[in-house]
Amino acid sequence: MSISIKDVAKEAKVSIATVSRVLNGIEVVNEDTQKRVREAVEKLGYRPNIIARSLKTQRTRTIGILIPDISNSLYPEIVRGIEDVSSIYNYNIILCNSDMNLDKEKEYIYILKEKMVDGLLFMSNSLDEDVLEILQKLNMKTVLLETTAENKTIPNVTIDNVNASKEGVNKLISNGRRNILYIGDHKHALNASAYRFKGYEEGLNENNIKMSDDLICFCKPSLNNGYENVVKKIQEGISFDGIFCTCDELAIGAINALRDNNINVPNDCEVVGFNNTLLSSVFYPKLTTIDPSSYDLGSIGMRMLLKIINNENVENLNYVVSHTLIERESTR
């Protein structure tokens, strides 16, 4: 067995209670005694057992992160934001990948509760009813990250997807583009994409451009879908001079299709992506895209969770982080 508080007590010739007091900075202990204890701690190289402490205090200083998939380029930046602030406050993070699978989400929440995490940062397409129920049943302190929830009762931090994509579309329009292809998730999807589609819609409306079904491609986000949809539209003879995509992968796939069809970007067609993943600055031409401030999403979410854990007042339970349109080479 490793060295415990008892050993320190013996070494310093005090009770374990006193050791505990000085370790927890409870300012009642005599200077001399404190010194003796600290010396004993030093001498023995003692480190408290946090598990034992947690059992007593019912707090682990560990939080859970439940995201779809860390190997998807959307998430690492967010997780880094979370971990940076958690480490400032002496918290650690248990990372879980759900693949947006409902069963996995549910199971992980139970497991995290068993491990007594102090709170949960949850991210998925949407917050399922079942998940919500479990969260409430387990009394799990949770903040939602960029996750659509019917029930706005759970604290959350998101970006303003409607306005973000409207800005992207407006960029295209202000550059004189009128026939703007939309490539993205279905508008009825239970996730951010629905809002992004709405932004597209509003952008057109506000500029008195009629929306055309011919210019709308609903599909799952992937390089290939970006490519295929553009090829299809070209083959169908549908003309367009701008493309708005709800993620960078789609945009890159789209540009690849344009290139293969000898359509110059940005001269013949401008393209705007979404997410500002590393890809977008590395791709040629460099992609104009919307930066959702992923790092902030994570760090602000973590700060909010911390407040909730500590029963502090949270001014804004529906925090919206700012986004930025990053203009690069795929637009003029």
Added chain:
Amino acid sequence: MSISIKDVAKEAKVSIATVSRVLNGIEVVNEDTQKRVREAVEKLGYRPNIIARSLKTQRTRTIGILIPDISNSLYPEIVRGIEDVSSIYNYNIILCNSDMNLDKEKEYIYILKEKMVDGLLFMSNSLDEDVLEILQKLNMKTVLLETTAENKTIPNVTIDNVNASKEGVNKLISNGRRNILYIGDHKHALNASAYRFKGYEEGLNENNIKMSDDLICFCKPSLNNGYENVVKKIQEGISFDGIFCTCDELAIGAINALRDNNINVPNDCEVVGFNNTLLSSVFYPKLTTIDPSSYDLGSIGMRMLLKIINNENVENLNYVVSHTLIERESTR
């Protein structure tokens, strides 16, 4: 307080010991009693408190991952590999970012020990002496992931960097290239790069090509350094027809420089990268690169750690995962 083993015991009219037995599958309990217990568990929605169990058993079924930076594209895939196998065996992972900062590495190791992780997956440029000492002092079960250690005593999983880069270089040579630029970390770096440089050296040697200092650029990995070094060589009038880079970012920067100087890839110059990050398949032209099997690195590392935790025999304490040369458009 949430519902505990006592409540289940009361509900099932047995002792807590019996509840514990059925929960842990200790096959001595009467069928009927088992059934009663299970029903009580079900009825109350009981879930054991793992923290309490851990305090008793001295095992947490949690392991630590200490990597430089999850937001660097090298690591997410590895972490996913780790988490996938850890979840199979009912383990969870605490993720820590060290930024390769020695103090952070040391501090995190202490923290992870305090949280009683069952083991550690460690990844850095190299294993510092101090870190090694702490690991041993704390008796921390550790496996190193692609981390150079003078002391080969710690179990580790790596890739064969020498042969991997030799294959990359050989690809260039077999395509008729003779003047091959090397862009990468210094050969004396305490990390994988030293081996990658060695592979470059050996590749040339084995093909009777004299190595030239003019063709060697030592630098930190970044898009910009890839770009700048190529520009510099061009300005210096040094001629080359192939480039081998120790990471994809360097290679992409290099290709951008070639493009800006009207040098066609792959016709005038072929380029090979390293790591097969997502970038490499998205960039135009798609990058020929070496795939280090990141996912396997993680999953195999985790499996090895599990064996060590369970005191099982590990056949090979210096496991080498296989790599693959992925041929794409930046070579012929």
Added chain:
DNA sequence: CTGAAAGCGCTAACAT
């Protein structure tokens, strides 16, 4: 086959 009880390492109420 089952129960009583000790104890994992710590904190905190209570006592002195």
Added chain:
DNA sequence: ATGTTAGCGCTTTCAG
């Protein structure tokens, strides 16, 4: 100012 002790929720020996 310091010590004694109960107890967090669980596992595991020891009795029976």
